[in-house]
Amino acid sequence: MSQRKLVITQNLDQGLYEKVKETVPDWNIIAGKESSVWKDHLNDAEIIVGWKKEVKPYGIDRDSKLKWLQSWSAGVDRFPLEQLNAKNIFLTTASGVHAYPISETIFALMLGLTRKIHTYVRNQQSKTWHHAHLSLEMHGKTVGIIGAGAIGKETAKIAKAFGMKVIGIRHSDISEESFDEMYTTDHLNSILPQCDYVVVTTPLTDGTYHLFGKKQFQLMKESAFFINIGRGEIVVEEDLVHALETDSIAGAGLDVFEKEPLSEQSPLWNLENVIITPHTAGSTEHYDARVIEDIFIPNLKHYLQEGVPKINLVDFKKGY
Ligand SMILES: NC(=O)c1ccc[n+]([C@@H]2O[C@H](COP(=O)([O-])OP(=O)(O)OC[C@H]3O[C@@H](n4cnc5c(N)ncnc54)[C@H](O)[C@@H]3O)[C@@H](O)[C@H]2O)c1
Numbered sequence: 001m002s003q004r005k006l007v008i009t010q011n012l013d014q015g016l017y018e019k020v021k022e023t024v025p026d027w028n029i030i031a032g033k034e035s036s037v038w039k040d041h042l043n044d045a046e047i048i049v050g051w052k053k054e055v056k057p058y059g060i061d062r063d064s065k066l067k068w069l070q071s072w073s074a075g076v077d078r079f080p081l082e083q084l085n086a087k088n089i090f091l092t093t094a095s096g097v098h099a100y101p102i103s104e105t106i107f108a109l110m111l112g113l114t115r116k117i118h119t120y121v122r123n124q125q126s127k128t129w130h131h132a133h134l135s136l137e138m139h140g141k142t143v144g145i146i147g148a149g150a151i152g153k154e155t156a157k158i159a160k161a162f163g164m165k166v167i168g169i170r171h172s173d174i175s176e177e178s179f180d181e182m183y184t185t186d187h188l189n190s191i192l193p194q195c196d197y198v199v200v201t202t203p204l205t206d207g208t209y210h211l212f213g214k215k216q217f218q219l220m221k222e223s224a225f226f227i228n229i230g231r232g233e234i235v236v237e238e239d240l241v242h243a244l245e246t247d248s249i250a251g252a253g254l255d256v257f258e259k260e261p262l263s264e265q266s267p268l269w270n271l272e273n274v275i276i277t278p279h280t281a282g283s284t285e286h287y288d289a290r291v292i293e294d295i296f297i298p299n300l301k302h303y304l305q306e307g308v309p310k311i312n313l314v315d316f317k318k319g320y
């Protein structure tokens with residue numbers, strides 16, 4: 001019988017590689033970031049661990065032996081979901097590994113906008129001693145977390161520590177620790193006028209594509225801040241730009257955009273009330289270890305025993 005094959009399209013440090021090897025000592029493990037390392041192995045790999053961007057051009061749409069694709073990312077919106085579903089290939093996400101880093105980024109953006117840090121950084125560059133307009137407090141304010149999943153729940157915990165009221169939106173309205181109120185998506189428009197901060201942490205699916213457009217920005221308070229770390233396509237970017245340019249909302253913290261990298265021509269770069277991070281909200285030093293130790297290896301053990309991975313198995317009907 002030919003040796004079972006696992007392809008990991010990432011450079012793993014030796015310790016993590018050894019942990020994987022210990023779990024499947026008899027398997028052929030091909031690991032490395034460069035496509036030259038793994039591209040000829042994709043078709044007969046039983047499991048691929050990796051980014052969609054790298055794998056997509058080469059492998060899984062041919063006559064592959066693939067049984068399970070473990071994504072290196074939480075969002076799987078750019079995976080060929082229909083194809084994977086049709087071929088009964090399991091897809092698991094890296095959801096959960098970003099909960100700490102991204103909730104920290106969300107708060108960095110919220111704090112930055114609230115305390116006008118972006119304005120002071122610009123002034124510092126020109127050695128300008130200038131009191132920005134009255135800055136605001138977060139304490140006592142209301143945050144709406146649109147997508148109360150792994151990232152949203154960690155964000156809610158921090159918000160409670162700041163003395164904020166927390167409203168959540170997700171598929172289920174069952175109450176959840178750290179949320180004062182929880183609603184399903186059909187209540188989005190009714191909660192927006194109450195929120196001082198609107199934080200988007202949903203996956204991109206058919207149900208969230210362009211969830212935020214002109215109407216939603218009009219429903220928000222003029223003093224409210226909008227944060228998006230989910231996916232750019234959840235927002236009609238033109239409508240967001242209009243809302244920001246006309247002061248229909250107070251500002252935005254954006255990690256994701258309709259087209260990435262964000263074009264040099266985008267008006268977002270020049271707006272004073274916007275903080276941009278280049279889709280880096282979730283990258284930290286613990287990323288690889290969390291994907292391998294917290295998700296992949298437990299999933300691999302389950303797969304070996306039960307024939308199916310367990311953690312973060314994508315429901316193809318829901319799309320995440
Ligand atoms: N900017 C980044 O670097 C970065 C990193 C990680 C994740 N993300 C994005 O954040 C998303 C969420 O990540 P997560 O790990 O928290 O995922 P998760 O699966 O734990 O949580 C997703 C939440 O969104 C809710 N949801 C799904 N569809 C919805 C809808 N139509 N309306 C309202 N709520 C809805 C779900 O009920 C769930 O509570 C990812 O899918 C990805 O798109 C971005």
Ligand SMILES: O=C(O)[C@H](O)COP(=O)(O)O
Pocket residue numbers: 072073074075076094279282
């Ligand atoms: O969803 C994620 O985990 C991050 O946004 C990174 O995903 P990407 O590299 O696929 O955009």
